Amino acid sequence: MARVDMRKLGVVFKREYLERVRSKWFLIVTLLGPVFFGTITVLPTVIAARTQSSTDMANIAIIDASGMGMGDRIAAALKQAYPLSPNADVRAVAADAVPREEDRALLQVQHKELRGYLVLDSSTVAGRSAHYAGRNAGSLGDVGALGAIVRQQVLAQRLTNEGLDANRVARLTGVRLDLVTEKVGDQGREKGSGLGAVAVGYLIAFLLYMMIIIYGQMILRGVMEEKTTRVAEVVVSSVSTDTLLAGKVLGVGAVALTQVLAWLGLSFAMATYLVPMLLTRLAGPGAAGGPTSAAAVMAALPSLSLGSGLAMLGFFLLGFIFYSSLFAAVGAMVNSQEDAQQAAMPVMLLLVSSIVFMTPILTQPNSSFARVMTVIPFSAPILMPMRMILVSVPWYEVAGSLVGVGLAALVAIWLSARIYRVGLLMYGKRPSFAELARWVRYAG
Amino acid sequence: MPDYAIDIRNVGKRYAAHVAVRDLSLQVPRGSVYGLLGPNGAGKTTTIRMILNIIVPDTGTISLFGQPHLTSGATDRIGYLPEERGLYKKMQVRRVLRFLAELKGVPGKVAEQRIEEWLERFQLKTPEKDWGLAKIDELSRGMQQKVQFIGTLLHDPDLVILDEPFSGLDPINAQALKDTIVELKARGKTVIFSTHLMDNAERLCDAVCIIAHGDKVLDGMVSDVKASAGTRTVALDVGGEHRASIAAILADRALVGRVDDQNRFYEIELAAGADPQQLLRRVYETGAPIHRFELMQPSLHQIFLEKVGATGVEEGMSGQG
Structure with missing residues (x-):
């Protein structure tokens, strides 16, 4: 130039x-x-904090085909986590009745009587998957919270199946943990x-x-x-x-x-x-x-x-x-x-x-x-x-x-x-x- | 060596498709008023832009007051009014003027003082209203032109270049512009302006250069240009009722080259080799009363027509140069 x-x-x-x-x-x-x-x-932080999980999260149907009362465990855990919410409706059914039960729950969700329904079956007990359908399935906070509860209760169920005392199971699995993070650089902790x-x-x-x-x-x-x-x-x-x-x-x-x-x-x-x-x-x-x-x-x-x-x-x-x-x-x-x-x-x-x-x-x-x-x-x-x-x-x-x-x-x-x-x-x-x-x- | 404000030697500029200026040489005497004449697309604006170092010529040299025009600060001695005028619309008048002056190297304090003088002189600052505080787009078109003109002269340039300054001016402002040009010359400044209006050029210019299609057609002092064109033109008035009696004479191609009917008189261009005295004798013999028989120097307009051709003029009349 x-x-x-x-x-x-x-x-x-x-x-x-x-x-x-x-x-x-x-x-x-x-x-x-x-x-x-x-x-x-x-604002997004505030909104995220407020909407972490809906207050009526437990207003769902639990279609329990596990055959070992896992639905009741989860309903109890939900009750504990969301005391203000209506209780979850546990419907214990045989494995072959699940589709019919799902149709009924679906209608109830459509008519806003329920927020959603959770299906538990043998693969849930095996620790692989559970199925949830509901109006709040798009909310990361709700789904995350529900997933954590189901996971915890599956673990508890499996411990009980191994012959552990119910009280000990409750004590061992009742973990609420916050992960505190910290960044490390060349000069050590930052x-x-x-x-x-x-x-x-x-x-x-x-x-x-x-x-x-x-x-x-x-x-x-x-x-x-x-x-x-x-x-x-x-x-x-x-x-x-x-x-x-x-x-x-x-x-x-x-x-x-x-x-x-x-x-x-x-x-x-x-x-x-x-x-x-x-x-x-x-x-x-x-x-x-x-x-x-x-x-x-x-x-x-x-x-x-x-x-x-x-x-x-x-x-x-x-x-x-x-x-x-x-x-x-x-x-x-x-x-x-x-x-x-x-x-x-x-x-x-x-x-x-x-x-x-x-x-x-x-x-x-x-x-x-x-x-x-x-x-x-x-x-x-x-x-x-x-x-x-x-x-x-x-x-x-x-x-x-x-x-x-x-x-x-x-x-x-x-x-x-x-x-x-x-x-x-x-x-x-x-x-x-x-x-x-x-x-x-x-x-x- | 004569004292030239501008000395252009063998300058050429070509673009991809066409030649804008071809091997142009011209000298502008210091302290003169110089007209750059030519039809549309003749290369006037390109020439001016090369003088101002906006465009770099492909060949040739340009000197300003004896120095190469690329010398640092050389173009600061020029005041330029482009054909297409415009200023920052949202800027305050005083700030625009100060910006233009500072770009030419005038210190801010000096510029401020001069701006006040010029605003008053052009009635942009009166006891009732100070337009200097207004934004450019709040001004009328005429006022914007004045501001632009102030911007051209604010740094007291030794050389003023005006590109088509008369286009779009009403008679009053055109008169004011003429007065200013004459005053600049009186103060020893050199003024160059381009125009396709030959009347203005003839009245104002000491010297002219006519260019067409990138070539110089002729240049020199206006008096020399007219003298060398010779007195081949006669103004003849025989009174309205006798016009028919001389029609045959005017149709004689051995005597009359071209007739331009000016309503109150004929402007007659003699045929090559014809004697004006013979024309006078022939008219006298018809018995028609001769109210006027005058050997005229050709106007710049006629010289222009003769050299450039009628087509060039028509284009030139349509606007930009």
């Missing part, structure tokens, strides 16, 4: 930055962002629970994705505005297109960075002052644990070394430059909003494909698939920071990935600068790929 004039770059940068930061929308979004993010992260890391990792990847998509498209619109209003012609008579493009990408990037930093600051302030206050209010004055639960939330967040923090900033900046220069090239190609949507599709697909693979990597952050996706330049800026929070990634993988994204950004800048130079003053129909290739070749 030999044609970048630093002084003029500053002038362009200043305009791009100030005009956007001064706008009403920027202020509104920046102030409301943390509230929005807080809501979308907290602060924060594994689940906290998942939440933060998810949030970071989503945030990066959102910032790139929102601000990348902002650059696209900015370029298109300059082109369609013909301001571009005046501006490029004073400043080279390379300088203009660089000033634009950096200026808008700085706006995005400002917003993220403001969000972090506001979120931190909210977590420290607002949340404890709300918790105390909700729990009532004098309730113990109000303020400390906020501290517990903070403690659950994963720790981040300075190096990782800087690497993440690097991923954000390089990824932003990569995508926004591509968006700028698209803006220079088109003359209308409709054209822009179509022409931006390839870039959008790259972005969306990174976010689509988020969940597999979230659950298996050390798989070879995760390794590959966090090194490929177009998905690395979004997925690598997430993976770094979930597991400890070797430094050479992080460095290699950063270099890759950096190189990809350089290629994108080179390509975009050429398309931009020609396209900015080219009015008329959207270029074909052959014409684009010609633009890239001709732009000297």
Whole structure:
């Protein structure tokens, strides 16, 4: 980029930055962002906690063809777990009567007299399978809870069959266990629970994705505005297109960075002052644990070394430059909003494909698939920071990935600068790929 | 060596399908008003864009005030008003102007002061209303044109390039533009404008260059161009009722090349080798009263017609250059 004039770059940068930061929308979004993010992260948790299992879970029919009273055991366990629910209706039948009994139960479920029905047979006693059909069969919480109870009671039944005393069986099988998790890194134990890391990792990847998509498209619109209003012609008579493009990408990037930093600051302030206050209010004055639960939330967040923090900033900046220069090239190609949507599709697909693979990597952050996706330049800026929070990634993988994204950004800048130079003053129909290739070749 | 504001030597630019400018050389004397004339697609805008370093020529060199135009800061001495005008719609007038001035290297403080002067001068800032605080898209079309023009002149350029400045202007604003061009020249600035309106060019320009289809057709001082075209044109008025009596003379191809009926008089282009005195004698012999018989210098319009051809003009009249 030999044609970048630093002084003029500053002038362009200043305009791009100030005009956007001064706008009403920027202020509104920046102030409301943390509230929005807080809501979308907290709300699902609250809803999940509330709907862990339905209160009338035991309102089911148990069609028991086991021939050893397992239905009664399960009904008793359900009664214990859900004391408020109507009792389960145990129907002990012969194995060949199961289909008829199922039909009857099905009708009752359809008429909302029952929530569902559970079928126990010889394969249940053998520890292989049980069958449940019901309105709540799609609820992970309900199915999980029911499965745990059935499993526990099958175990108890089998122990009893082996001749163990009923009281001892009850004592031995009555296990309620919470698994407390902890993440280990190169420096040993790390602060924060594994689940906290998942939440933060998810949030970071989503945030990066959102910032790139929102601000990348902002650059696209900015370029298109300059082109369609013909301001571009005046501006490029004073400043080279390379300088203009660089000033634009950096200026808008700085706006995005400002917003993220403001969000972090506001979120931190909210977590420290607002949340404890709300918790105390909700729990009532004098309730113990109000303020400390906020501290517990903070403690659950994963720790981040300075190096990782800087690497993440690097991923954000390089990824932003990569995508926004591509968006700028698209803006220079088109003359209308409709054209822009179509022409931006390839870039959008790259972005969306990174976010689509988020969940597999979230659950298996050390798989070879995760390794590959966090090194490929177009998905690395979004997925690598997430993976770094979930597991400890070797430094050479992080460095290699950063270099890759950096190189990809350089290629994108080179390509975009050429398309931009020609396209900015080219009015008329959207270029074909052959014409684009010609633009890239001709732009000297 | 004469003092040129712009010195273009053997510049060519071709695109995939066609040649935009072919081996063009032209010199613009410093302190002159220079017209770049030509029909649509002649290469005027391409030439201007090459001067401004927006487009890189394939061949040839361009110098601004004796320096290569690629010299850092060279184009900062140019003020440019493109044919297609436009400004950032959502931006405040003062901020747009300040941005344009700063891009040309004017310090912010100086720019602010000049903006106030210009806004007052163009009645965009009056005691009742300060349009400088409005956003561009709140301004009328005419006011936006004024703002754009201020943006062109804000950095006090030594060379002002106006691409089709008269298109779309009402008579009052056209007059204001002419006054401004004359004033710029009086202050020693060089003004180049492209146009297909020959009347404007003839009245305003010290020198012109006519280009068509990427080639230079002719260039030079307007007085020289007209003198070299010779006085082959006669204005003849015999009064309405006697027009029929000279019809035969006008039809004589040995004497008259072409007749342009201007309603109150005939504009007659003599045939090659014909003597104007013979035409006068022939008309006198018919007995028709001669109200006017004048040997005229051809207008730029006629020279243009002769050199470029009528088809070129019709295209040129339709708009962009």
